[in-house]
Amino acid sequence: MTRALILLRRRLIGSIFVLLIVVIGTFLLLEAAPGDAVDAYIVSTGGDAGMIELLRHRWGLDQSELTRLANYLWALLHLDLGQSVTFSRPIRDVILERLPNTLLLMVSATALSFGLGSALGIYAGARPGSVRDRILSIGSLALYAIPGFWLGLVLIVVFAVDLRWLPIGGIEALASDKTGLDRAADIAIHLVLPVAALGFIYLALYLRMMRAGMAEVWRQDFVLAARAKGLSRRRIVLAHVARNALLPLVTMLGLQSAQMLGGSVVIESVFSVPGLGRLAQEAVAARDTPLLLGIILVSAVLVVVINLLVDIAYAFLDPRVGAGEANA
């Protein structure tokens, strides 16, 4: 247990610096972008000089950049994410409203791509060079090459518009009175297409890693030993080869979580899912700096936590990662 605790402590200290750099970097990047929240707002309203001045004052944009950054960091110290200019609501509420949708989408898509990807990888890697191996390899490569939004649009046209099996978008039925299990089922149905679109892209990655890992492990001496022992092929594949090939995939899982967040921006727009990715896109367009900072902060925390979990899992999965190494 101490092993995990040491790792945790070291990671937490490191994470605080990472998050600080992320916040300041994002703030400066957004400041460098031409136009502020008022410029973005008056696109749809117009307005005279007096009104524009009034708005800049109300939204605190007449203060200097440094003052605003300092104010933001000071509020952040008190765990206050501030007020969104776009929504005129506390950013914490706006983000909490969307976070579950993005998490649901990410976790489901990860489960799909990791589960199906590694299973197919084992299937293909069990007989390297066979017909099924080649078909799966080429198929997964094709999927990997397809842009996410295009896959999403095709899925919509086929399954929502033509066949009408599934809804075209959203996270649940509009203004319905569904509760409990009914509501869960409704959300699940709405998630099928976006999860498929997001998951299939990363599926190829896990499939190919698993397959390559297995090809590698096949050549190891202990496989030869297992064979010499007279173990069945099935047991060799599952207990010896696949298990060892699985380790790099777990590392990948952590790294991929950040990618998934990026991918969800597009998928959430195509499928009208009210999630963090879409919110981030809207925040950039509206130059809602505090909102975007809040989203990035939450995303960064998410990625840090996922990677921490992966590391801890790794420490348990692979006995070679000892306490000594964790201290190094």
Added chain:
Amino acid sequence: MSGFTISRRTMLAGSAMLLASTAMPDTGWAQTPKKGGRLVLAADSEPRNLNPAIVASNGVFFISSKIVETLAEASFDGKDGLAPRLALSWEGAADGLSVTFKLRDGVKWHDGKPFTSADVAFSALQIWKPLQNLGRTVFKDLAAVETPDDLTAVFKFAKPTPFQLIRNALPALSSVVPKHIYEVGKIEDNPANNAPIGTGPFKFAEYKAGQYYRLTKNADYWGKDEPYLDEIIYQVLPDRTSAASALEAEEIQLAAFSAVPLADLDRISKVPGLKVISKGYEGLTYQLVVEINHRRKELADLKVRQAIAHAIDKDFVVKTVFLGYATTATGPVPKNDPQFYTADVPTYPFDVAKANALLDEAGYKKGPDGKRFTLKLLPAPYFNETKQFGDYLRQALAAIGIDAQLVNNDSAAHIKAVYTDHAFDLAVGPPVFRGDPAISTTILVQSGIPDGVPFSNQGGYKNDALDALIAKASETLDTTARTDLYKEFQKEVAADLPLINVAEWSFISVARDTVGNIANNPRWAVSNWADTYLAG
């Protein structure tokens, strides 16, 4: 004004039916309005403030015009193009110092309190004049609103104000909100800005950020038997392709404001059960304009501006960029405006040879590489069409030896670059004509406007004669004389080209055949939909 509908059934039904359907204001198929039902439609943006008295913009009206009503609405056949809403009549004094509104009796706010002249006075003085994006200009001289009784409101102006302007401003600028809700606390922070309370046929029920807005029927509405619908749901569909798919999948019944891109209209018009309607936006005309930075030496030369005007093939632009859903423009007032438009202005037919000759005359000879000079061209990113026209303009200018370099920005960056930093030579903009040149059109060419004001003359253009004309029109009370001055204004703008008007367009609706009473007024998408119904 003829309607324009396409659907497979119309085509199959033959010309007789076509004639019948285009002649009728109602383009719906079922003719007897039916009660009940939920109308689901596409919304592509989520306005942060739903109070139309503060934010007079189409994005806000689209949702809130069903909840909060104006004094009058635009109409195809009403006197002066208006139909009564909260006001039954309006009368301007001869001296231009007052306008008297007689208000509708028996109107109740959604919370049950009676609507009175005090609400009108409060909205006008506390909101339209000091806070509203457009009202700050139009109502700037409003000094007081007298309320001799509950159903009479008399607007008093400090300076003579043309009644024609006030009348033309009513549909967009006169949203009335309840005094008893807004007199407490700061108006800008009032919770009713996000959950409006009005007198309209629908009540605000619910908003789920990123998902939908829900409005429900106001059972106490003043309109007899209205509204027909039980519920209106605006489904937020941020992706440009979603609305068309959602219509086809029958998840929504209506997509207004060109939520279905022009390029998809041909395909979607062939889907059984869907109709494409280009009517109902006559009062919301957008103008495709080339904005010019007159600080550039070359562009300060009238001959160069004339050359650019001659280099643009307006018919081609209408045909290819707008796929025919637009008309060519002659000047700063759109052709479909019933009051002010005049065709009697200098025109610039497409003529590359003449454009080249003008540039030679101006002294900008082609260099050895065939180029005369280089310009920075910033197309506004708000519409597909403004971006596509930017691409076209670059080619059209290349044909006359002007090398235009495209700079593409997002909306906030474009606004800043053009209207604050003046970091452009040419820009493509889509100003809106709002029924009267004094509301948002003269500002496009008038001088002396502070930096940073969007959709205004930020090109450094100054023409004393034109400024004098604008000033004179703004204080001319007689409707005929005022109209004549704006005709002169159009001539002067077309002659001196402070900017180049290329085309005029508006939006397209796509709806299920079951949606009735669509497009029956010139601002239909932003009107109250009390008579909209769902058949079958």
